[in-house]
Amino acid sequence: MCSEQLRVLVTGAAGQIAYSLLFSIAKGDVFGKDQPIILLLLDITAMLPVLEGVVMELQDCALPLLRDIIATDMEEVAFKDLDAAILVGSMPRKEGMERKDLLKANVAIFKSQGSALEKFSKKTVKVLVVGNPANTNCLVAAKSAPSIPKANFSCLTRLDHNRARSQVAMRCGVPATHVKNVIIWGNHSSTQYPDVHHCMVNMSGSELTCFDAIKDEAWLKGEFIATVQQRGAAVIKARKLSSAMSAAKAICDHMRDIWTVNYHYWVPDDLIYSFPVQIHKDKSWKIVDGLGINSFSQTKMDATAAELMEERDTALAFLGV
Numbered sequence: 001m002c003s004e005q006l007r008v009l010v011t012g013a014a015g016q017i018a019y020s021l022l023f024s025i026a027k028g029d030v031f032g033k034d035q036p037i038i039l040l041l042l043d044i045t046a047m048l049p050v051l052e053g054v055v056m057e058l059q060d061c062a063l064p065l066l067r068d069i070i071a072t073d074m075e076e077v078a079f080k081d082l083d084a085a086i087l088v089g090s091m092p093r094k095e096g097m098e099r100k101d102l103l104k105a106n107v108a109i110f111k112s113q114g115s116a117l118e119k120f121s122k123k124t125v126k127v128l129v130v131g132n133p134a135n136t137n138c139l140v141a142a143k144s145a146p147s148i149p150k151a152n153f154s155c156l157t158r159l160d161h162n163r164a165r166s167q168v169a170m171r172c173g174v175p176a177t178h179v180k181n182v183i184i185w186g187n188h189s190s191t192q193y194p195d196v197h198h199c200m201v202n203m204s205g206s207e208l209t210c211f212d213a214i215k216d217e218a219w220l221k222g223e224f225i226a227t228v229q230q231r232g233a234a235v236i237k238a239r240k241l242s243s244a245m246s247a248a249k250a251i252c253d254h255m256r257d258i259w260t261v262n263y264h265y266w267v268p269d270d271l272i273y274s275f276p277v278q279i280h281k282d283k284s285w286k287i288v289d290g291l292g293i294n295s296f297s298q299t300k301m302d303a304t305a306a307e308l309m310e311e312r313d314t315a316l317a318f319l320g321v
């Protein structure tokens with residue numbers, strides 16, 4: 001049994017993603033089956049009565065690893081001595097809303113919470129930003145917490161990764177675990193580039209390139225990319241609500257990989273850009289180097305970077321910095 005309890009914050013704890021996420025974290029799916037945790041739950045004051053119900057349900061799960069639950073609307077309480085922060089709390093996009101509307105509504109939250117990380121959390125805290133626009137919110141949070149290493153900040157594009165992997169798996173008629181090395185470059189938005197040029201698929205025991213397994217280059221370069229890029233919008237259209245179950249699963253995958261060593265994606269200077277990375281035992285990471293990038297990929301990678309630069313400039317202008 002690990003002796004030290006981890007302090008793990010989930011913001012937006014009364015919301016729909018949190019409702020799918022908290023049980024998985026509390027039962028050990030993310031930080032380990034022998035790792036005791038204290039859950040800190042932050043939401044806005046108006047949602048405290050709902051949060052109280054979530055706390056009751058967590059208590060009623062009778063989970064052995066969950067040693068304490070602290071529900072609050074105060075950042076100074078929620079961000080105290082954190083080991084991990086999962087920043088979900090913010091407004092989701094509804095049908096008809098533009099990205100810019102969301103940027104304006106949400107970016108101030110991440111400035112305030114970045115400052116709270118700076119003031120109250122451990123310098124080793126690992127921060128995962130989920131609230132949209134996730135990349136730019138993450139950048140704003142990192143900039144607002146200058147004494148925490150920028151490498152400790154990441155945003156959620158694992159959902160896009162899982163979506164891409166699953167699309168390929170369904171097309172090939174294999175389980176998603178048979179599909180490896182899908183890459184999501186850039187922004188968690190419709191300009192993201194889901195890249196299968198390094199993807200391998202295990203078909204009946206043989207490792208094939210994705211292009212050989214699928215044998216339909218037009219689909220891979222057209223409909224596949226568009227489906228993954230538009231998946232969030234398609235879920236909103238169908239459910240009238242933003243994705244939640246799949247987002248929670250992706251949050252668990254992302255944070256568990258950081259905690260337990262696996263591989264995933266990452267960032268250049270002054271942009272939070274999704275990259276393939278390798279994560280090491282000490283939780284440090286390194287961008288996977290030397291992948292061949294053809295002109296098709298380069299054009300798509302440039303387009304998503306251009307969008308991120310525009311978003312960054314808009315966000316900083318909104319904040320007056």
Ligand SMILES: NC(=O)c1ccc[n+]([C@@H]2O[C@H](COP(=O)([O-])OP(=O)(O)OC[C@H]3O[C@@H](n4cnc5c(N)ncnc54)[C@H](O)[C@@H]3O)[C@@H](O)[C@H]2O)c1
Nearest residue numbers: 012014015016017043089090091092131132134156159247
């Ligand atoms: N990156 C991704 O892959 C991904 C996927 C799905 C959703 N999202 C984003 O996650 C966010 C949350 O989605 P949801 O469906 O859970 O929304 P939701 O509306 O159900 O819940 C959001 C919660 O955040 C709370 N909140 C608002 N401001 C807050 C603040 N300052 N501090 C703490 N809590 C605050 C709200 O009161 C609410 O309870 C949205 O921005 C959504 O777009 C991202």
Ligand SMILES: O=C(O)CC[C@H](O)C(=O)O
Nearest residue numbers: 093132231232233242243
């Ligand atoms: O607002 C959107 O278009 C996407 C919502 C969410 O980030 C998702 O990917 O499901």
